Amino acid sequence: MGSSIVQDLVMLAGLIVQVVTLCYLIKYVRATVGIQKAAVAQTQTGQDLVRAANEQAEASRELVEAAGDQSEGLSKPVVTVRCSVPIPDEMVLLSQRTSARVRGANLELINIGNGPAIRLHCDLVHERPAPGLTSLHVVEVPYLEAHEAIPLPWPRTSLAADDTCAIQCSYDSLSGRPHLSKIEMAGDAVTDFHYD
Numbered sequence: 001m002g003s004s005i006v007q008d009l010v011m012l013a014g015l016i017v018q019v020v021t022l023c024y025l026i027k028y029v030r031a032t033v034g035i036q037k038a039a040v041a042q043t044q045t046g047q048d049l050v051r052a053a054n055e056q057a058e059a060s061r062e063l064v065e066a067a068g069d070q071s072e073g074l075s076k077p078v079v080t081v082r083c084s085v086p087i088p089d090e091m092v093l094l095s096q097r098t099s100a101r102v103r104g105a106n107l108e109l110i111n112i113g114n115g116p117a118i119r120l121h122c123d124l125v126h127e128r129p130a131p132g133l134t135s136l137h138v139v140e141v142p143y144l145e146a147h148e149a150i151p152l153p154w155p156r157t158s159l160a161a162d163d164t165c166a167i168q169c170s171y172d173s174l175s176g177r178p179h180l181s182k183i184e185m186a187g188d189a190v191t192d193f194h195y196d
Contacts, residue, residue, distance in 0.1 A: 072175050075115030078195060079122075079144065079169045079181045081152070082110050109139070109169065110149040117144040117171035117179070122152075127164040144171070164191075 083106070111117050120141040139152060152167075167183040184192040 068175060072173060072177060075146075075174055076113050077111050077115050077117035077144070077146065077171060077173055077179060078113035079109055079111050079117050079120060079171060079179075080193060081107050081167055081183045081185075081190065082149065083107060107152040107167075108149040109141075109144065109152060111144045111146050114146050115173050116146060117169075118142070118174065120144050120169060120171040122167060122169040124152075125166050125168060127166075 109120070109122060120139075120143075122139040122141075141150060144150065164184070164186050167181075167185070169181040169183075171179055171181075173179060180194075180196040182192075182194040183190055184194075
C-alpha cells in the first residue's frame, strides 16, 4: 500500500505540474494574441502616419507651386509693341534686299511687365509680303528689363496699309517659365494682342 500512495503522489504531482504548465501555456497564448493585436495596431498606425506624411508632402508641394506662381506673378514679363517718338527722314533697312524712306514713328518693343524678359526672340511675319520683302525679320535680345523699350529694326510706316502681319515674341521669365506675346497689325495699326 505504501508504494501505491507514492505512485498516487507522483501521479498527483505530475498532474499538478501539467495543470500549472497548461495555465502558463494559456497565459502565453493570451499574451501572444495581445502582442499580435498590438503589432497589427502598430502597423495600422504606421500606415496612417505614412498616409498623413504623403498628404503633408502633397500639401507642401502645392504650397511651393503656389509660392512659385505668386513669385512669377510679381516678376512676370509682358512684351508688347508701341510707337516711339517721330524721327526725321532716314533710310531704314527692312531686309537685306529692300530699304525704304520713312517719316513718322518707329516701333519699339517694350516690357510692360514687372520682371525682365530673358532670351527674347521676335519675328515679324507678313501674311502677304510685298515683292522683294522677306517675310520674316528676327530680333534677338538676351535681356529686356521691366519697363525698358528697344527700337525694332523696321519702322511702323514701312508697313503697307493693306499689309497684315504679326509680331511674335517668345521669352522666359526669371523662373525660367516660357511666355509668348503676339501682336497682330494691319498696316500701322495694332488689331489684336495675345499673351500666354
